[in-house]
Amino acid sequence: MFDSSVEVRLGDGNLALFWTDRWLDGKKISDIAPCLAAAVPKQHKTIRTVQEALTDNNWADDVEGALTSEVIMEYIHLWHRLLSVDLQLGVEDTVCWRWTSSGQYSTSSAYSAFFMGVTTFPLADHLWHSFAPMRCKFFIWLCLHRRLWTADxxxxxxxxxxxxxxxxxxxxxxIDHLLAECAYTRQIWRRMLDILQLGDVPLSSSVEDLWLRLRPRATRDKRSGLDSCFMLVSWMLWKERNARIFDHKLSNLDQTMHAIREVAREWQMAGVQKLRELWPLANIASPSFHVDQLSVNHNIL
Ligand SMILES: [Zn+2]
Structure with missing residues (x-):
C-alpha cells in the first residue's frame, strides 16, 4: 500500500533511488522496464540515487544480468526516455502522497484508497438502507450478483x-426469470400491486429492472417501504421455489400471497414502520422485537 501510494517529485535527484522509487512520471523503472530492472543486482538498487545514475549514464553500469532481447529493447527505450529528464540543482526531491492534490498525507485519503476500484451497483443504497432481516438482504445481494445456485x-x-x-x-x-419474468411471479406481483394500488406489473427482463421500474410508482416517502416489500416478495418466491424443488410442496397463488402477508405482518410487528406505511397490516405501537430477531423468534425466515 505504501509503495503504491508514494512518489518522488524530482529536484536534484539526491534523495530518489533510481531503480526503486516512483520518480519517472510517477512510475518506477521496474514498471517501465521490468526485464531490465530484473537484471540489476540488489546492492545497486538500494543505493543508486537518480543523480548518481544520470551522471555519465552510470545507471547503464548497474545492468549485470543476461542481455536478452527484452533487456536490450527496454534498455534502448529507457535510454531515450531519460534524455528528457532535467535535474534541478539546489532543489530537494520531494516525497509526495499520491492520493491528495497537495501531496500531503491524510488518513481519510489513505482510507479511501483502500476502496479504489470497488464496484457498486445502482440498487446498493436501497438494498442496505431499507429495512429487512439481514438474511433477506444478503439473499438479494447474492441475487443481484448472480450468485444464487439456480439451474443455469x-x-x-x-x-x-x-x-x-x-x-x-x-x-x-x-434468477431473472424466477424473480422477474416468470408467469407465476408476475401473477404474485399483479396481486401485490393491486393491493398497494401501484398499477400493473411492468415488463422486466431482470430483477434490477423490475425493482427500478417499481420504485417510481410509490411516492417518495413510501419508496423505502416498497424496497422492503420488494425484498420480501422476492425472498418468498425463492422460498416457494425451494419448497417445490426440495420438499416437493407446491403452494398456489392464494397460499403464497397468504404467506407473504403473514411475513409482512411479522416484519411490521418487529418495527418495520416504512413497510407498515405502505401496506398496513399490524397495528402495534411499539415493536416487541427487532427485525433481525425474526428468524430466531418466529422461525418464519
Ligand atoms: Zn417460471
Whole structure:
C-alpha cells in the first residue's frame, strides 16, 4: 500500500533511488522496464540515487544480468526516455502522497484508497438502507450478483440440476426469470400491486429492472417501504421455489400471497414502520422485537 501510494517529485535527484522509487512520471523503472530492472543486482538498487545514475549514464553500469532481447529493447527505450529528464540543482526531491492534490498525507485519503476500484451497483443504497432481516438482504445481494445456485449456474459449472423453472414449468430456470419474468411471479406481483394500488406489473427482463421500474410508482416517502416489500416478495418466491424443488410442496397463488402477508405482518410487528406505511397490516405501537430477531423468534425466515 505504501509503495503504491508514494512518489518522488524530482529536484536534484539526491534523495530518489533510481531503480526503486516512483520518480519517472510517477512510475518506477521496474514498471517501465521490468526485464531490465530484473537484471540489476540488489546492492545497486538500494543505493543508486537518480543523480548518481544520470551522471555519465552510470545507471547503464548497474545492468549485470543476461542481455536478452527484452533487456536490450527496454534498455534502448529507457535510454531515450531519460534524455528528457532535467535535474534541478539546489532543489530537494520531494516525497509526495499520491492520493491528495497537495501531496500531503491524510488518513481519510489513505482510507479511501483502500476502496479504489470497488464496484457498486445502482440498487446498493436501497438494498442496505431499507429495512429487512439481514438474511433477506444478503439473499438479494447474492441475487443481484448472480450468485444464487439456480439451474443455469449449476449447468454452467457442470453440476447435476433440474433445468425447468419450478414455478411455471415452462422456461429454463435463471434468477431473472424466477424473480422477474416468470408467469407465476408476475401473477404474485399483479396481486401485490393491486393491493398497494401501484398499477400493473411492468415488463422486466431482470430483477434490477423490475425493482427500478417499481420504485417510481410509490411516492417518495413510501419508496423505502416498497424496497422492503420488494425484498420480501422476492425472498418468498425463492422460498416457494425451494419448497417445490426440495420438499416437493407446491403452494398456489392464494397460499403464497397468504404467506407473504403473514411475513409482512411479522416484519411490521418487529418495527418495520416504512413497510407498515405502505401496506398496513399490524397495528402495534411499539415493536416487541427487532427485525433481525425474526428468524430466531418466529422461525418464519
Ligand atoms: Zn417460471
Amino acid at each position: 449456474r449449476r449447468l454452467h459449472r457442470g453440476l447435476d440440476t433440474h433445468v425447468v423453472c419450478p414455478l411455471c414449468g415452462s422456461h429454463q430456470e435463471k
